[in-house]
Amino acid sequence: MTGLVTLADIRAAADRISDTVVRTPLVPFALADPGRPLWIKPESLQPTAAFKLRGAYNKIKQVLPEARKRGIVAHSSGNHARSVAWLAQRLGLRAVIVMPDTAPPNKIDIVRELGAEVVLVPPALRDTHGFVLAERHGYLPVVPFDDPAVVAGQATVGLEIMEDLPDADVVLVPVSGGGLAAGVATAVKALRPRTLVIGVEPALASDAAQSLREGRRVAWEPERTYRTVADGLRTNVLGEVPWEQIRRHLDGIVTVGEEQILDAVRRLALDARLVAEPSGAVTFAAYLAGETTGKHVAILSGGSVNPQLLADVLTEPTRLEALHER
Template sequence: MIGISEIEAVAERIAGHVVRTPTVDSPGLSALLGAPVTAKLELLQRTGSFKARGATAKLLSLTEAERAAGVVAVSGGNHGIALAVMAAALDVKATVVMPRSAPAKAVEIAEASGASVRLTDDMDGAFAHMTRLQQEGLTLVHPFDDPVVIAGQGTVGLEFAADAGELTDVLVSIGGGGLIAGVAAALRACRPGVRVWGVETEGAQAMSEALAAGGPLPVALSSIVSTLSAPSVSQLTYDHVSAQVTEVLVVPDREAVQGSLDLADHAKVWAEPAAGCLLPAARQVLERVGDGARLGLVVCGGNATTGDVFAWSRRFGLR
C-alpha cells in the first residue's frame, strides 16, 4: 500500500514540473446539488488532466539506461497526452499506443509533442501492443499499475486535503484506478474521517466488477468515455480501493455527458465526461449520507473538445 511519505516525496520531486491546481468552493454547483461543493480543478493541470503528475513522477524516477531506451504507454487519451508532453519537456523519447476510439485531439497533441503514436482497433489491442514494445526494450510508463505513478496522482489528494475547507465526502472518477488509489491514500492519512467514493460509467466498470468478483478481471468496454475505459484494473489499484474507498458508483454515459454540460453552466469549467460523471454520482451520495454533507469533487480533466461534447449531446438528446 502506498503511504503518505511516498506521496509527499513525489510531491517535492515533481513540484517544479506540474501546477498546484486551484481548489475552489463552487456556489453554482452548491446550488445545483443542494449541498456545499468544493472542486479540485485538475483540468487546469499541465496537459489538461491530472495525468501529468504520475507521468512526471515516473519519468523523473528513470535510470539513465531507461531514459536512453525510451518509454512507452497505452492510453485512452489523457495519459498519452501527459506522457508525450512531459517526456518532450524532459528530453525522453516516447511512444504512445492508443485505440482508434481515442479522441482525435489527443492523438494530434501527442504527435505534435514529438511522440510516436501507434493506433490499434481497441483498448485490448492497445495493451497487447504496449506489451510487445516493452518486450522490445522500451520502458513502460503504465497508466495506473505502478506505485510511482499512483503516488504522483496521490499529490492531488495531498493538495486537496491542505487547501479545502471541511469535507465529508470526496468523489473521484475511476478508469484503471490510479487516481483514486493515490487520492484515497492521501486523504486517509490527512483527513481520516472523509469518505471517498469512486465513479465509473456504464460500459467502463472495471473496478466495480472487480469488487463484485473479489479481484481484477477483464471487462467488456462499451462506454463512450474512452478516458475511463480500462480493460481491467490492477491488483495494486484494486487493493487500495477495496481497503480505502466507501463504494464505487456507476452512472450512464448520458448522465456523464449531462454532467459536463452542467459543469459548464453552473461551475463555469469545461470538463470531459470523465469528470461530468461526478455530478450524477454526487446526487447518489447525497441520497445515501443525508443532511450535513460537504462534497469535494476531483474534476480530473478537460480534454474533450466542444465538438465531442455537442456530438454526444445530440446522440443522447440532451440540450
C-alpha cells in the same frame, strides 16, 4: 505487501513534481445545495489537460538517466499519452505511445503534435502491445496505473484536497485503471479516516463496482466498456498495485448514466466555467444525483473534450440521449 504506497511516498511525490505540476485550487460550486456544499478540483487545468501528468512525471523523474538512454513507451486512451509525450518533449526523451484505434482523433493529434511516435492498435491490445515494443526495442515502459510511483503521483491530488479542505466529508473520484482512485483514497484515508472516498464509474463501464462487490478483479470486454461516452474510463482495474489500495481504502463506487454525464459536462461549462471531458465530469454527475451530506469534493480529472461534443451539449440539452450514439 510490497508495492503499497505510503503517505511518505505521496509527500515525496508532491515535492518531486512541484516544479511542473499545477497546484490546482478547490473551486467552490456556487449553485450547490447549502446542505451539501461542493468544491471542484479542476485537474483539467494541468498543462496536459489532466491529472495524468502527476503520476507520469513522478515516475519519469526517478528514472531519467535510463529513460534518456533507452527511450520510453506508454499505452493510454489519451490523457496519459499526452502527459508522457509532453514530458518527453520537455525532457528531450524519445517517446512511443500505444493508443487504441478508437481513441478520439483530437487526443491522437495532440500526442503526435508533441513529437511522440503513435502506434494505433485494436482496443484489446492496448494494454499489452507497449510491453511487446519494450521487449523488442528496449524502451522503458511508463505504465498508466500499475506502478507505485504512478499511484503516488496521482495521490498528490488527495493530499492537496485535504490541505485545502481538511474537514472534507466526501471525496468523489473517477475510476478507470484505478491509479487516481487508489492514490486519492490512500492519501485521504491516511490523513482523515472518516472522510468518505467514493469512486465513480459510468454504468456502461462499471467493472470496478462489480469487482469491489465480488471482492475479486473482474474484467469487462472492450466491446462492453467502449459503449460509454466517457472514453477515459473504459479501462479495467486489473493492476495489482491500484487494486490492493482500492480494495483497502475506497468506501464504495457509484455509477452514473450517459445522459447524466453529458448534462454534467454542460453544467460544468456554464455554471462553473470549467471545460470537462465526459470522463472528467462523472464525479460532478454523481454529486448532482447523490444524497450524501456534508462538504463534498468532486475531482474533475480531465478536460480534453471533443469540440463538437461540447458544442452539442451546450445547444441541445434536451436531446442528450442521442449524442453518445454518434
